[in-house]
C-alpha cells in the first residue's frame with residue numbers, strides 16, 4: 001500500500017524565538033514539551049507533534065514525514081526505494097523515541113529532500129487545546145500538504161509516483177519546467193514538486209475545519225503583523241479558500257479551508273493557480289524571501 005498521508009514536518013530554522021509566536025499565536029497549533037529540549041514541538045491533533053522546529057546554524061528542511069500503514073508496509077516500501085537505487089537508513093530506537101513513532105526509515109529523494117517513512121505514531125490521549133480555532137483537518141488526510149523544490153523534477157516525479165505510489169492529480173507548466181501536484185489520500189494534493197534549485201521546503205499548508213477559523217487566522221495575521229504573501233483566494237486545483245503568509249524563514253505558509261475532495265478524476269493541467277485572489281506581495285524589506 002502506498003504512503004497514507006503527510007504525517008509531520010521537521011524544520012531547522014534561523015531563530016526559534018521568531019517561530020513560537022508564528023506557530024502558536026498565528027497558526028494556532030498547540031505548543032507542547034517534547035523529547036528535544038531545544039526544539040519547539042506543536043500538536044495539531046492526537047498525533048505526536050506534527051511540526052518540530054529546531055534552531056540551527058544550517059537552516060532548512062530537516063525531514064518530511066509520510067505515514068505508512070504498519071511495519072509490513074514500511075518494509076515493502078523500503079525495499080522498493082532500495083530497488084530504485086536509493087540508500088535508506090532505519091531509524092534507531094532513540095530516533096523513534098524522539099519522533100514518538102514505532103518505526104521509520106530515512107532517505108533522500110532524487111532531488112535531495114530528506115524523507116522519513118514512519119508507522120505507529122504514539123498517540124496522545126490528552127485533548128489537544130486549540131484556543132484560536134475549532135480544529136485542523138487531519139485524520140486520514142494527514143497534516144496538510146507541502147511543496148518541495150526539486151533540482152530534477154522529472155526524476156523526482158518518477159520516484160514519488162513510480163516507487164512510493166503517489167498519484168498525479170494535476171500539473172502546471174512553468175518557465176523553468178513543470179510543477180506537479182501529487183496525491184495519496186482524499187486531499188487533492190499532499191505533495192507538490194516545484195522545479196527550482198533545492199533541496200528546500202518551498203511551502204506548507206494546514207487546513208482549518210471551519211471557514212471562520214481561516215477568517216480569524218487572517219485577522220490574526222493582520223493583528224500580529226505577519227507578512228502577507230498572497231491575499232485571500234481560491235485555488236484552481238484543490239478549490240480551497242486560503243491565504244499565504246511568509247514564515248519567519250520565508251516559507252510560503254498557507255492556511256486554507258474547504259479543500260475539494262479528490263474523486264479519482266483523470267489528471268489535468270492548470271494554467272492559473274487561482275480562480276480569484278491570491279494576489280502576491282513581495283517579502284517586506286529585511287525579511288527573508290522564499291528559499292530557492
Ligand SMILES: [Fe+2]
Pocket residue numbers: 145203204205254
Ligand atoms: Fe498550497
